[in-house]
Amino acid sequence: MAKELLKGNVAIAEAAVRAGLQAYFGYPITPQTELLEHMSARMPELGRTFLQAESEVAAINMVYGAASTGVRVMTSSSGPGISLMQEGLSYIAGSEVPAVIVDIMRGGPGLGNIQPAQSDYNQITKSAGHGDFRPIVLAPGTVQEAIDHTVLAFDLADKYRTLVFVAGDGMIGQIMEPAELPPMRQPAQTRPAWALTGADNRPKNVVSSLYLGAEKLEALNKRLQAKLQQIKENEVRFEAINTADADIVIVAFGTAGRIAKTAVTEARRQGLRVGLFRPVTLFPFPSSQLEKLAARTKAMLVVEMNAGQMVDDVKLAVNGKTPVQFYGRTGGAVALPDEILDQIILLDKRYPAKKATPNGQGVVISVA
Amino acid sequence: MVDVMMEKAPEKVMWAEKMVYERPAALSDIPTHYCPGCTHGLIHKLIGEVIDELGIRQRTISVSPVGCAVFMYDYFDVDGAEAAHGRAPAMATGIKRVQPDNIVFTYQGDGDMASIGMAEIIWAATRGENITVFFVNNAIYGMTGGQMAPTSLPGQVTGSSPNGRDVEMTGMPIRMAELLAGLPGASYVVRRSVHNIQTIKQAKKAIRTAFQVQMAGAGFALVELLSSCPTNWKMTAADSLTWIKENMVPYYPLGDYKVADVVKTLNNRGK
Numbered sequence: 001m002a003k004e005l006l007k008g009n010v011a012i013a014e015a016a017v018r019a020g021l022q023a024y025f026g027y028p029i030t031p032q033t034e035l036l037e038h039m040s041a042r043m044p045e046l047g048r049t050f051l052q053a054e055s056e057v058a059a060i061n062m063v064y065g066a067a068s069t070g071v072r073v074m075t076s077s078s079g080p081g082i083s084l085m086q087e088g089l090s091y092i093a094g095s096e097v098p099a100v101i102v103d104i105m106r107g108g109p110g111l112g113n114i115q116p117a118q119s120d121y122n123q124i125t126k127s128a129g130h131g132d133f134r135p136i137v138l139a140p141g142t143v144q145e146a147i148d149h150t151v152l153a154f155d156l157a158d159k160y161r162t163l164v165f166v167a168g169d170g171m172i173g174q175i176m177e178p179a180e181l182p183p184m185r186q187p188a189q190t191r192p193a194w195a196l197t198g199a200d201n202r203p204k205n206v207v208s209s210l211y212l213g214a215e216k217l218e219a220l221n222k223r224l225q226a227k228l229q230q231i232k233e234n235e236v237r238f239e240a241i242n243t244a245d246a247d248i249v250i251v252a253f254g255t256a257g258r259i260a261k262t263a264v265t266e267a268r269r270q271g272l273r274v275g276l277f278r279p280v281t282l283f284p285f286p287s288s289q290l291e292k293l294a295a296r297t298k299a300m301l302v303v304e305m306n307a308g309q310m311v312d313d314v315k316l317a318v319n320g321k322t323p324v325q326f327y328g329r330t331g332g333a334v335a336l337p338d339e340i341l342d343q344i345i346l347l348d349k350r351y352p353a354k355k356a357t358p359n360g361q362g363v364v365i366s367v368a
Numbered sequence: 369m370v371d372v373m374m375e376k377a378p379e380k381v382m383w384a385e386k387m388v389y390e391r392p393a394a395l396s397d398i399p400t401h402y403c404p405g406c407t408h409g410l411i412h413k414l415i416g417e418v419i420d421e422l423g424i425r426q427r428t429i430s431v432s433p434v435g436c437a438v439f440m441y442d443y444f445d446v447d448g449a450e451a452a453h454g455r456a457p458a459m460a461t462g463i464k465r466v467q468p469d470n471i472v473f474t475y476q477g478d479g480d481m482a483s484i485g486m487a488e489i490i491w492a493a494t495r496g497e498n499i500t501v502f503f504v505n506n507a508i509y510g511m512t513g514g515q516m517a518p519t520s521l522p523g524q525v526t527g528s529s530p531n532g533r534d535v536e537m538t539g540m541p542i543r544m545a546e547l548l549a550g551l552p553g554a555s556y557v558v559r560r561s562v563h564n565i566q567t568i569k570q571a572k573k574a575i576r577t578a579f580q581v582q583m584a585g586a587g588f589a590l591v592e593l594l595s596s597c598p599t600n601w602k603m604t605a606a607d608s609l610t611w612i613k614e615n616m617v618p619y620y621p622l623g624d625y626k627v628a629d630v631v632k633t634l635n636n637r638g639k
Contacts, residue, residue, distance in 0.1 A: 023466050049465045053458070054491040061455035061488070065431075065462025068449045073462070091452050196447040196463065198427035198470050206441045208432075208450035 003178040013038035015150040022071035022187040023049035025062035030114040031170035032104035056081035060088030067097040068207040070195025076102035090129030094209025098157035104173035107332035115332020116170030121309035135163035137282040139253040144179040171255040237280035246275030252303040263340035287317035294318035298351040392416035405598040405605025435477035436510040454485020457492035473500040482518040496553035496587040506597040514600030549625035555587035557626040561594035563612040
């Protein structure tokens with residue numbers, strides 16, 4: 001397939017359609033509305049289900065219902081809507097049915113605004129609802145990656161019977177750039193053994209998150225935790241650029257990571273040994289990879305479009321092995337490469353260099 | 369009385385072996401957790417019998433509420449989902465939209481539907497979702513131990529209205545059947561009771577029609593059922609049935625509130 005000029009929201013929607021999406025339920029909210037609009041035209045055209053729900057509360061519970069039948073189903077929203085979905089997210093997690101949620105993040109708290117932000121990091125990686133669960137969270141930095149992550153999200157959701165978030169921001173949702181869509185995959189014709197399809201010549205199936213006995217509920221939680229452990233072992237994704245010899249490593253995801261890449265290029269041009277570490281999975285977080293990097297960097301700079309959320313995970317990962325500084329813009333403001341470069345220069349002056357050690361971390365992409 | 373009949377029995381062996389009652393196949397062979405005298409079990413039985421009679425057990429999917437009927441999926445031998453509080457109509461919508469050949473029903477109490485789930489039921493009805501809804505109205509929150517429900521009667525003493533429901537403060541109880549009947553999307557909305565043989569028979573008939581509406585693809589069907597809660601009403605089982613008749617029925621009149629033309633056609637076809 002050839003590259004075409006695509007808007008992020010539309011690209012995600014079409015990628016989901018081509019990943020075999022059977023049903024979409026959603027509610028309009030900026031800056032993701034084009035995604036819902038695309039679904040409203042495409043899904044009926046293909047004889048699949050599209051429904052604009054009366055609220056995000058209803059939308060996520062429709063997702064829960066459709067997911068219970070074993071089909072590929074998704075919804076999309078932004079911060080205020082994700083907050084409303086948390087009840088349903090928790091039930092979906094407790095019932096172990098697969099579902100994909102797209103969060104095109106905007107500035108908060110409250111109604112905030114509709115500008116790009118990364119302020120839902122804590123919400124979706126750590127606290128997507130009541131009880132002990134964590135969704136897989138993928139953080140695209142380009143439209144192409146948003147497409148790829150959307151397809152991957154469905155595969156991971158089915159594989160682990162879990163919630164998977166594609167966490168973009170307003171920039172990813174609204175930007176237009178050349179990208180390639182995947183080939184069309186038809187929705188699966190068969191359903192998993194656990195799905196609700198009618199107890200026709202088989203024992204009945206039940207989809208429930210209710211376990212009244214303490215031992216039974218603890219058993220569920222142990223199963224969920226074991227699954228998370230498996231996910232941590234197998235699904236960590238990240239990109240490392242010029243980290244091999246870096247004195248300073250910038251840690252940033254999504255759009256912030258993309259901007260930081262420009263700052264790294266400029267810093268290298270000025271002779272500073274700077275690299276970029278970009279978590280692609282926000283959960284599972286690439287903690288051990290960061291920890292290894294920390295041993296030979298003189299400092300890390302975490303850049304986010306929020307007041308400092310992922311920085312806590314970076315600090316936990318490096319566990320004091322290197323100083324961790326934070327630079328963030330909030331409220332929809334987006335840092336310019338120059339602002340990040342200023343921070344790099346400050347850090348470079350403040351901290352003495354560590355001895356460089358060889359490494360083999362991640363995908364090392366050289367900066368032109 | 370049984371003794372008298374037994375004395376006559378030896379002469380009529382056929383009579384002694386005739387099966388006069390069986391647990392519906394749609395109900396699982398396990399005891400329920402419902403309190404003695406509660407009519408949830410009776411309503412389950414009516415639904416189970418109708419599912420059997422219509423031959424739809426193998427394609428039925430139940431959606432349980434949060435409330436006393438939360439374990440309904442255990443009691444019915446059909447595929448079952450357990451919804452979040454009040455969200456059963458949304459969950460049922462999600463199931464039915466991708467599984468149109470299945471028969472999907474929700475079973476919700478008054479707190480679940482008329483309070484926390486008001487938006488979801490209004491919109492399922494408005495869209496004319498092709499689902500069947502059983503609304504069990506016992507004028508109290510049963511599972512949490514007897515607090516005031518949206519359908520508690522004026523002056524009704526509950527755990528959270530110890531001096532009786534003060535309608536100046538809480539508003540009047542909500543009449544769901546009347547409310548939903550006003551929505552163009554609803555095809556069949558009726559209120560029945562289960563406080564005596566006659567009303568039980570009428571209830572079963574309505575339950576049957578509500579499933580038939582869905583089977584014909586004729587849209588949203590809801591049966592409100594006035595039900596008892598002897599434990600939280602703090603009265604005997606017998607008194608609670610009288611209480612339905614004397615206190616609930618006057619405020620919640622039994623009857624057909626919406627029978628769309630498409631449903632009337634169905635009924636005629638059946639006759």
